[in-house]
Amino acid sequence: MMRPEAEARRVSVRGVVQGVGFRPFVWRLAERHGLTGWVRNADGVVEIHLEGSPGSLDAFVTELGDAPPPLAVVEDVSWRPEDVHGFPGFDVDVSVEGAAGDRLVPPDAATCDACLRELLDPDDRRYRYPFINCTDCGPRFTIIEALPYDRARTSMRNFPMCEACRQEYEDPGDRRFHAEPIACPVCGPRIELRDASGGGVEGDVVELVGSMLRGGAIVAIKGLGGFHLACDATDSGAVRLLRERKRRPNKPFAVMVADLAAAREWFEPTTEEAAALSSWRAPIVLVADRGRLAPGIAPGHRRCGAMLPATPLHHLLLRAVSAPLVMTSGNASDEPICIGNDEALDRLAGIADAFVLHDRAIVARYDDPVVWVRPDDQRPSVMRRARSFAPSSIDLACPVRVPTLGMGAELHGAFCLATGGRAFLSQHIGDLDTEEAMAAYRSALDRYREILRVEPELVAHDLHPDFASTRSRGWPCSIITRTSPRRWPRAGWRARCWGSRSTDWDSATTERSGAASSCGVRRGARRVSAGCGPCASPAATARRDTRGGWRWRSPRRPA
Numbered sequence: 001m002m003r004p005e006a007e008a009r010r011v012s013v014r015g016v017v018q019g020v021g022f023r024p025f026v027w028r029l030a031e032r033h034g035l036t037g038w039v040r041n042a043d044g045v046v047e048i049h050l051e052g053s054p055g056s057l058d059a060f061v062t063e064l065g066d067a068p069p070p071l072a073v074v075e076d077v078s079w080r081p082e083d084v085h086g087f088p089g090f091d092v093d094v095s096v097e098g099a100a101g102d103r104l105v106p107p108d109a110a111t112c113d114a115c116l117r118e119l120l121d122p123d124d125r126r127y128r129y130p131f132i133n134c135t136d137c138g139p140r141f142t143i144i145e146a147l148p149y150d151r152a153r154t155s156m157r158n159f160p161m162c163e164a165c166r167q168e169y170e171d172p173g174d175r176r177f178h179a180e181p182i183a184c185p186v187c188g189p190r191i192e193l194r195d196a197s198g199g200g201v202e203g204d205v206v207e208l209v210g211s212m213l214r215g216g217a218i219v220a221i222k223g224l225g226g227f228h229l230a231c232d233a234t235d236s237g238a239v240r241l242l243r244e245r246k247r248r249p250n251k252p253f254a255v256m257v258a259d260l261a262a263a264r265e266w267f268e269p270t271t272e273e274a275a276a277l278s279s280w281r282a283p284i285v286l287v288a289d290r291g292r293l294a295p296g297i298a299p300g301h302r303r304c305g306a307m308l309p310a311t312p313l314h315h316l317l318l319r320a321v322s323a324p325l326v327m328t329s330g331n332a333s334d335e336p337i338c339i340g341n342d343e344a345l346d347r348l349a350g351i352a353d354a355f356v357l358h359d360r361a362i363v364a365r366y367d368d369p370v371v372w373v374r375p376d377d378q379r380p381s382v383m384r385r386a387r388s389f390a391p392s393s394i395d396l397a398c399p400v401r402v403p404t405l406g407m408g409a410e411l412h413g414a415f416c417l418a419t420g421g422r423a424f425l426s427q428h429i430g431d432l433d434t435e436e437a438m439a440a441y442r443s444a445l446d447r448y449r450e451i452l453r454v455e456p457e458l459v460a461h462d463l464h465p466d467f468a469s470t471r472s473r474g475w476p477c478s479i480i481t482r483t484s485p486r487r488w489p490r491a492g493w494r495a496r497c498w499g500s501r502s503t504d505w506d507s508a509t510t511e512r513s514g515a516a517s518s519c520g521v522r523r524g525a526r527r528v529s530a531g532c533g534p535c536a537s538p539a540a541t542a543r544r545d546t547r548g549g550w551r552w553r554s555p556r557r558p559a
């Protein structure tokens with residue numbers, strides 16, 4: 001029975017609040033404050049009905065936005081008075097979510113501390129299990145096939161839950177409540193080792209690969225958004241061999257180390273760089289090199305790309321090798337990164353001495369993100385928007401009137417889908433000068449349109465007639481024929497901004513208009529200068545916002 005002074009409120013929470021453990025967080029918060037009612041996912045929002053004392057209700061609403069789960073982004077909390085129904089307890093409504101609406105899809109997250117502790121605990125049932133995850137970590141966009149986000153619409157649908165996993169999945173008090181990729185050694189995906197010719201190798205995969213890497217081998221390893229090629233970063237011979245086989249003579253390699261202590265042993269990260277390294281996004285961060293790695297890692301560069309493990313498998317391998325590992329994209333030269341087992345065995349043959357495969361399909365192709373800390377204000381800035389950043393949206397200063405697609409440039413290709421006040425920038429896809437790259441571009445674009453349910457009515461592309469992103473045969477023809485959108489050729493940087501990278505890190509609303517130009521020279525809004533013809537563009541439309549970030553003002557609408 002509710003006390004006579006009880007009030008009721010209907011709270012609505014908007015932002016990245018679905019698929020990130022938000023409902024169990026609400027359940028725990030309600031239990032702590034002695035509130036009754038329910039929580040449920042609705043279109044793009046989480047709705048909560050609360051009953052209790054006015055003081056507890058106020059405290060609940062305050063805490064809701066102050067300390068959300070790590071992967072959640074609370075953009076707005078609103079409430080209105082409701083009638084008191086006298087609910088006996090607090091329930092989590094697990095009904096299927098509605099239409100996509102403006103639902104924001106969570107990106108993938110690196111292994112959280114709680115899962116890492118279980119991974120390394122011999123008494124835990126997921127000890128050394130390479131696919132351990134929870135609502136705070138693990139794969140998201142790379143396994144989602146469709147929305148609403150639940151297991152049946154991910155590449156985890158081929159792995160029926162065992163009884164122990166199901167109990168965790170259905171318990172609102174468990175940190176794996178509705179963790180869609182939940183898995184264990186009994187019911188979940190498995191890794192396997194293949195030799196250079198694709199033949200199976202029996203034994204403990206992690207230990208075998210560890211000894212191979214220590215012996216100077218190059219190993220292809222299936223990760224979250226694609227394959228990596230790995231070798232011992234202290235072994236000059238292995239690094240040289242990898243450069244020869246990958247036909248990559250000079251471009252720097254990223255190096256993965258076991259943890260922050262190891263990062264400080266091999267590099268000299270500043271406080272801000274260390275914070276970026278250990279964030280849930282686990283990006284590659286450019287840091288000062290101590291000069292202790294093989295000289296071929298980043299020839300001619302004073303800084304090196306360092307990263308911490310992004311998956312449980314990475315944690316296990318780093319511990320097995322006890323050395324930093326080169327972790328470079330699993331591709332040959334400038335081709336797109338491999339994501340399928342057969343594709344990797346085929347395309348990386350002749351490069352890798354062994355393959356670590358697994359049976360969970362990668363749905364979305366993602367490279368690792370690259371971040372640097374700007375020396376002027378010590379703020380992290382994104383150089384390559386990829387895994388764990390895309391498909392997070394960016395708030396536009398001026399909403400678009402019609403769903404709009406920006407095709408981007410030719411080098412460092414990416415696209416942008418905008419609808420209403422949100423822009424969804426794709427992940428970095430790479431230079432679009434090969435058929436494989438354009439196929440990856442089209443596949444990513446189709447996927448964004450389908451998942452986000454945005455059908456562009458206006459397509460902005462560069463005036464450059466030879467850009468693959470402009471040429472008709474490179475266009476996603478399905479869009480043209482299905483919706484016949486207007487084409488909007490734009491000179492220079494405007495069209496490119498409509499398909500450029502965002503450099504925001506900690507805010508979904510801060511965008512700097514840095515774009516990859518057609519001549520391949522990166523230009524931020526503060527440094528737009530002479531370049532190839534159409535790239536020499538005015539910076540006036542971008543302005544510094546009050547928080548020290550950059551906000552891009554939407555260009556004028558076409559007539």
Ligand SMILES: [Zn+2]
Pocket residue numbers: 111112113114115116133134135136137138
């Ligand atoms: Zn976790």
Ligand SMILES: [Zn+2]
Pocket residue numbers: 161162163164165166183184185186187188
């Ligand atoms: Zn299980």
